[in-house]
Amino acid sequence: MSALADFLSAHASVICVTLTRVRGSSPRNEGTQMFVAPHALCGTIGGGQLEHMAIERARAMLTDGALNAAMDVPLGPEIGQCCGGRVELSLVRMRQGDRRAALKQTQQAQAALPSVYVMGAGHVGRALADQLQHLPVNCVLVDTRPEELAQCRADVDMRFSMIPEVEIATAPSGSAFVVLTHDHGLDFLLTSAALERGDAAYVGMIGSATKRVKFRNWLRDHCDGQSIEHLNCPIGASGSRDKRPSVIAAFVVAEVMAELTSETAATAPLGENEAPGGGAQSDRAGRTA
Numbered sequence: 001m002s003a004l005a006d007f008l009s010a011h012a013s014v015i016c017v018t019l020t021r022v023r024g025s026s027p028r029n030e031g032t033q034m035f036v037a038p039h040a041l042c043g044t045i046g047g048g049q050l051e052h053m054a055i056e057r058a059r060a061m062l063t064d065g066a067l068n069a070a071m072d073v074p075l076g077p078e079i080g081q082c083c084g085g086r087v088e089l090s091l092v093r094m095r096q097g098d099r100r101a102a103l104k105q106t107q108q109a110q111a112a113l114p115s116v117y118v119m120g121a122g123h124v125g126r127a128l129a130d131q132l133q134h135l136p137v138n139c140v141l142v143d144t145r146p147e148e149l150a151q152c153r154a155d156v157d158m159r160f161s162m163i164p165e166v167e168i169a170t171a172p173s174g175s176a177f178v179v180l181t182h183d184h185g186l187d188f189l190l191t192s193a194a195l196e197r198g199d200a201a202y203v204g205m206i207g208s209a210t211k212r213v214k215f216r217n218w219l220r221d222h223c224d225g226q227s228i229e230h231l232n233c234p235i236g237a238s239g240s241r242d243k244r245p246s247v248i249a250a251f252v253v254a255e256v257m258a259e260l261t262s263e264t265a266a267t268a269p270l271g272e273n274e275a276p277g278g279g280a281q282s283d284r285a286g287r288t289a
Helices: 003-010 048-064 096-112 123-132 165-169 184-197 209-222 245-260
Strands: 015-023 033-037 040-043 068-074 086-093 115-119 138-143 157-160 176-179 202-205
Touching: 003 033, 003 040, 003 096, 015 048, 033 048, 048 068, 048 086, 115 123, 115 165, 123 138, 123 245, 165 184, 176 184, 176 245, 184 202, 184 209, 202 209, 202 245
Parallel strands: 115 138, 115 176, 138 157, 176 202
Antiparallel strands: 015 033, 015 086, 033 040, 068 086
16 A cells, blocks of 8 residues: 555545646646645655645644635745745645545556666665665566575565566666676676667666676677667766665665656656665766776
């Protein structure tokens, strides 16, 4: 059950706050929703004084029985915010039909989230899953070793597969792939399969600049010189020498999310995850030799 489903089932009276119009700069974009109960919240419209004002208005509606209201708020010094834009809000007391519609929208938003395939459930793979479970993506952790998958405690899709390249071949268009298995040969095979798709939002392989060169040579000998132009290897371009799995994962997650969100707004309806190597690291082919 989603966070919103849990919230709605726990509260009989809820106001849905929606950003209906945004002019200029704003903490969130049009369509963003927040759900307000007498003593609880689900989601956010960006925080700050704007959100505080909206919550106060919504709770006043819950007290006085109002069915709907509207707000037109300039995001300037007069309310203690410096975005400089202006937003319009719709506040609606949710009926049963509104609740069903909100849940359906949430389910559709969840289904439309991009997928991130973490190919390898070792220390870094599990650290990636730990962080990706909190982001608006569908994380899929794949490994040929059930004992490694069993060590993952993250709320992600875990798949045991003796032929992991099948998971890559059948992944949705626009998926991201992070390859970090226990075997360099398998890394090469899976990375080649991800690049061959031609529709991946991100393809990354853990390793060093030396491993990148070896992979390029392997492609030349085994894959008719397949291009590595769109390969991220090494992954997590940070310049950090810290090799702890959680630190490596943090830089890789930032790199993946930058690619996945580069052409999309960070609005989206409330989703399931939102409350209503070695060597120098580089991010793109050609930036290290």
